[in-house]
Amino acid sequence: MAEQTPDETTLDAPDAALVAAAVDDETAPYDLAGLLAATGASEALLEAVERAGLLVPHHREPDGSPRYGEADADAVRAGLTLLEAGLPLGELLDLARHTDAAIRQVADHAVEAFLRFVRDPVRGTASDDHEAAQRLVTAYEEMLPATERLVAHHLRRRLLHRATERVASELGGAP
Amino acid sequence: MRLSVHTTVLDEDRPLLEVLPASPDALAWVRDGDGLVAWGTAARLDPGPGTDRFARARAAFDTLAADAEVVDEVRRPGTGLVAVASFSFDAGSPGSVVVVPQVVIGRRDGVTWRTEIRGDGAVPPAPPAPPAPPARSPATTPHRDRPRYAGSSLPDVHWLEAVAQAVARIQSGEADKIVLARDHAVWSREPFDPLDLARRLTARFPRCHTFIVDGLVGATPELLLAKRGRSVTSRVLAGTTGRSHDEAEDAALGAALLASDKDLAEHAYAAASVAEVLGPRCTDLQGDAAPRLLRLDNVQHLATTYHGHLDDPTTSVLDVIAALHPTAAVGGTPRDVALQMIAELEGMSRGRYAAPVGWMDAAGDGEWGIALRCAELQGARARLFAGVGVVAASLPEAELEETRLKLRAMQAALDAETTA
Numbered sequence A: 001m002a003e004q005t006p007d008e009t010t011l012d013a014p015d016a017a018l019v020a021a022a023v024d025d026e027t028a029p030y031d032l033a034g035l036l037a038a039t040g041a042s043e044a045l046l047e048a049v050e051r052a053g054l055l056v057p058h059h060r061e062p063d064g065s066p067r068y069g070e071a072d073a074d075a076v077r078a079g080l081t082l083l084e085a086g087l088p089l090g091e092l093l094d095l096a097r098h099t100d101a102a103i104r105q106v107a108d109h110a111v112e113a114f115l116r117f118v119r120d121p122v123r124g125t126a127s128d129d130h131e132a133a134q135r136l137v138t139a140y141e142e143m144l145p146a147t148e149r150l151v152a153h154h155l156r157r158r159l160l161h162r163a164t165e166r167v168a169s170e171l172g173g174a175p
Numbered sequence B: 001m002r003l004s005v006h007t008t009v010l011d012e013d014r015p016l017l018e019v020l021p022a023s024p025d026a027l028a029w030v031r032d033g034d035g036l037v038a039w040g041t042a043a044r045l046d047p048g049p050g051t052d053r054f055a056r057a058r059a060a061f062d063t064l065a066a067d068a069e070v071v072d073e074v075r076r077p078g079t080g081l082v083a084v085a086s087f088s089f090d091a092g093s094p095g096s097v098v099v100v101p102q103v104v105i106g107r108r109d110g111v112t113w114r115t116e117i118r119g120d121g122a123v124p125p126a127p128p129a130p131p132a133p134p135a136r137s138p139a140t141t142p143h144r145d146r147p148r149y150a151g152s153s154l155p156d157v158h159w160l161e162a163v164a165q166a167v168a169r170i171q172s173g174e175a176d177k178i179v180l181a182r183d184h185a186v187w188s189r190e191p192f193d194p195l196d197l198a199r200r201l202t203a204r205f206p207r208c209h210t211f212i213v214d215g216l217v218g219a220t221p222e223l224l225l226a227k228r229g230r231s232v233t234s235r236v237l238a239g240t241t242g243r244s245h246d247e248a249e250d251a252a253l254g255a256a257l258l259a260s261d262k263d264l265a266e267h268a269y270a271a272a273s274v275a276e277v278l279g280p281r282c283t284d285l286q287g288d289a290a291p292r293l294l295r296l297d298n299v300q301h302l303a304t305t306y307h308g309h310l311d312d313p314t315t316s317v318l319d320v321i322a323a324l325h326p327t328a329a330v331g332g333t334p335r336d337v338a339l340q341m342i343a344e345l346e347g348m349s350r351g352r353y354a355a356p357v358g359w360m361d362a363a364g365d366g367e368w369g370i371a372l373r374c375a376e377l378q379g380a381r382a383r384l385f386a387g388v389g390v391v392a393a394s395l396p397e398a399e400l401e402e403t404r405l406k407l408r409a410m411q412a413a414l415d416a417e418t419t420a
Helices: A012-020 A032-039 A043-051 A070-084 A089-125 A129-173 B053-067 B156-170 B194-204 B247-259 B261-281 B317-324 B333-347 B396-415
Strands: B004-009 B029-030 B034-039 B043-045 B069-072 B082-086 B097-100 B103-108 B111-118 B146-151 B179-186 B209-213 B214-220 B223-227 B231-240 B291-296 B298-310 B358-360 B368-371 B374-379 B380-389
Touching: A012 A089, A012 A129, A012 B082, A032 A043, A032 B034, A032 B247, A043 A089, A043 B034, A043 B156, A043 B396, A089 A129, A089 B156, A089 B396, B004 B082, B004 B291, B029 B053, B029 B082, B029 B223, B029 B358, B034 B082, B034 B261, B043 B053, B043 B146, B053 B097, B053 B291, B053 B317, B069 B368, B156 B179, B156 B333, B156 B396, B179 B261, B194 B209, B194 B214, B209 B358, B209 B368, B214 B358, B223 B317, B231 B261, B231 B333, B247 B261, B247 B298, B261 B298, B261 B317, B317 B358, B374 B396
Parallel strands: B004 B069
Antiparallel strands: B004 B111, B029 B034, B029 B209, B034 B103, B043 B097, B082 B097, B082 B358, B103 B111, B146 B179, B179 B380, B209 B214, B214 B374, B223 B231, B223 B368, B231 B298, B291 B298, B358 B368, B374 B380
16 A cells, blocks of 8 residues: 655656556557558658647557557547548647647546546545545546546537537528 | 741830730740730750650750751840740659740840741741730729639648648658649639739739749749849748738748748758759859748748859850759659659649749840749639648648648639739
């Protein structure tokens, strides 16, 4: 059992359990070449997207080489679908940069809310570290998919509404 | 064909693009309200494809000039018989065009003139000169459709891959620098208006030469060659960064460009390719010791200016243009390797993009630029172009973004609803 020490980088048991749970639990079977083979994307494309900070590896090996999971392959295939539909890569990258910036803010906000309004109360009310760790991991495991559903649902609803409004306004304004 | 040419002083002080009537055969080469605008076609020369297209254009124009009957009351570069022309980038491509207009309005050194050029019946008789145009083209046009994307010759994801291939080949020592361009087709519900686009460009880029030649409309900051008598000037631009509304940030961007090894290397290749052509032809070629910063509305460039006097007084501006094209600013270094790589990687014909555009007179004087930042207009369709210099340190995604921004600026200039 980890003791609280003056070294702030050392986590106590409940937080360590939370951090362990917050690692994406999927496996990461692909290196960059494997991801290329699995998706049919070109090396030049994936390298450019990675340099742009838009293809975040699942983790990096000790030598720094990136590892990717099946979810990354799905994301790459989704990007290729958009390109094949005619969206220029330059526009897709621009959109991805804006999305990334917006998502970072949302992620920070969500993490802050979790820490202040879920973790802190649990830590203040749990009778011991073991109970605290259990309650935190349970809360996390329920809240992550709920959050994903909420964001995905809202994006879809908002996207469709905006599209409808935009097309309607074009019809109204066209000669 | 025997042309009769008459140049007289004209009492006119409006900017030349305001004087030019809306006309399908409008021609222009103007900067700061000076230069030439013209309309009508007294003769149209097709130099055809081939590396000798410049020489054939000169020979055909010289023949016209030798037979012409000229009364020139103004006697300056650009008075008397003139032709406005643009050439294909690639020697193998058709499309080069040399037009001798029927009416030219020119201005230089504060003097404005009008030249009338008439054929001897070998061409259809000239229509009557258009009446004086209104001060502005009618601003009453109701709703105009916007330019709409129609695709690219090469999808930009493949263009990115081409840039990556070019970088790899440069890193392997095959070449030092190569310029890669891509295009963007647009369409609209109404025809695009060349004069309207030219006016927008000149308002936005007053320090550029704005040109209209047979549907090719653009604004170029680069001066490929200006020749007046034996005196020649060339301004090379290569190496680019953005601008900022914040003064300190804008200055920092400029300072970073002046200190960027990648951009300085790219610039040095382009400057050397001009000096190598002008040096042996001039008695006294002088160039800036180091590149300077040229700030435009949306970008800042590294610029080097050369000035000298030609040894041979019979050299025409076209002779020098033929030797200069393509400079490393539009082709690459070494030139032949770069041209081969462009043909292999670009996946499109450049048409008249990135090629010489300008005018010449019967004395062999003239002003020429490179058709960059331009659109090829054809009715309700247009083709826009943008290119970048690729060197060993280039990042494909950064080059893609640079072309995206350039294309977006050009498309905005085409949009009648956008304020210039």
